[in-house]
Amino acid sequence: MLNSLDIEGRPQDTRVVVAMSGGVDSSVTAALLKAEGYDVVGVTLQLYDHGSATHRKGACCAGHDIHDARRVAERIGIPHYVLDYESRFKEAVIDRFADSYAAGETPVPCIDCNRAIKFRDLLETARELGAKALATGHYVASRRLADGSRALYRAREEGRDQSYFLFATTRDQLDLLRFPLGDQTKAETRRLAHDFDLEVADKHDSQDICFVPNGRYSDVIEKLRPDAVTPGDIVDLSGHVLGRHNGIINYTVGQRRGLGIAAGEPMYVVGLDAARGRVVVGPREALRTMRMRLREVNWLGGAGGDVPHDARTEVYVKVRSTRKPQAGWLIHDDGQFDVELIDGEDGVAPGQACVFYDAPEGQARVLGGGIIASATPYVATDSTIPESAALARSS
Secondary structure, rough: EOOOOOOOOHHHHOEEEEEEOHHHHHHHHHHHHOOOOOEEEEEEOOOOOHHHHHHOOOOOOOOOHHHHHHHHHHOOOEEEEEHHHHHHHHHHHHHHHHHHHHHHOOOOHHHHHHEEEEEEEEHHHHHHOOOOEEEOOOOEEEOOOOOEEEEEEEOOOHHHHHHHHOOOOOOHHHEEEEEOOOOOHHHHHHHHHHHHHOOOOOOOOOOOOOOOOOOHHHHHHHOOOHHHHHHHEOOOOOOOOOEEEEHHHOOOOOOOOOOOOOOOOEEEEEEEEOOOEEEEEEOOHHOOOOOOOOEEEOOOOOOOHHOOOEEEEEEEEEEEEEEOEEEEEEEOOOOOOEEEEEEEOOOOOOOEEEEEEEOOOOEEEEEEEEEEEEEOOOOOOOOOOOOOOOOEOOO
């Protein structure tokens, strides 16, 4: 007989590890499962040297969050462990973020953290603790399919959906992952936190990247990769030099102000050419992208888990977490993955995620996704913007 987590056995015979960040969502997840009678173990990860971020509002994973997680565990009566994952986190997330950013990309470190730390290393730790599931407070839904496997779906509350950051979750990982909050709203979660008398019931949500203590990415990159701050030229789409910049890490695609150049029409940052140290500017229409090439593609849709080969598969695509999915085609040809957008998208940048869904709205199923390796602008350009280069970063 299946319990509420779709696992064979009674709740009291089912050990569940809950990843507790110290926030309201993961705290309620732990409290809900404990109330249902599960054998709950709370685990909090120490991911980086807290330093000046410890008391900064809007930062996650900081020292006070570990304290909050411990207090919640005491309140609901579950064992709680803090695991030092700093070295793993630096290698898999921080260093990768710095390298990608210095290369002119727009990395999404939360994706790397989920796939390399939480859903790989922590999942293995959960197995070692004898757990039958790892539960998190993410707003995303997981459901059993007819064949017994599990699929990932967008959250009930569109504004809270976190599926964009979880596209890299594998089928094997989904078998052991559970997301109890996916079918409820944030308001309902906060009400439950008050019902459970949790101190974090009104705690603010984390907003910034946890290892960026002052919200300035460039400060982190400059410290880790000093070469990324080399000055260079600001050029137009034809390669004409219009001015100088103080390092490509200080510019974002779509940026209009602060360029310090004179032109006959409004100019926007449309690309970052890291290989030549150039900031490329152009008219607004040059921000439009119709086609992208992907790398690190993870496919979750379809029978058997195999991505359609040598075919055009209709999908709905998100290239930013805050954008609505739009219609497009996933093209798989000779091991290469491209996405064509029907209406195009502004400010697409290499390093961002491109996530596929089976519907444009509601609790659509996540079919997979990949990292954008290159983006083809709507406006044809010369060699100033290399076809294959990861040269655009958007805010």
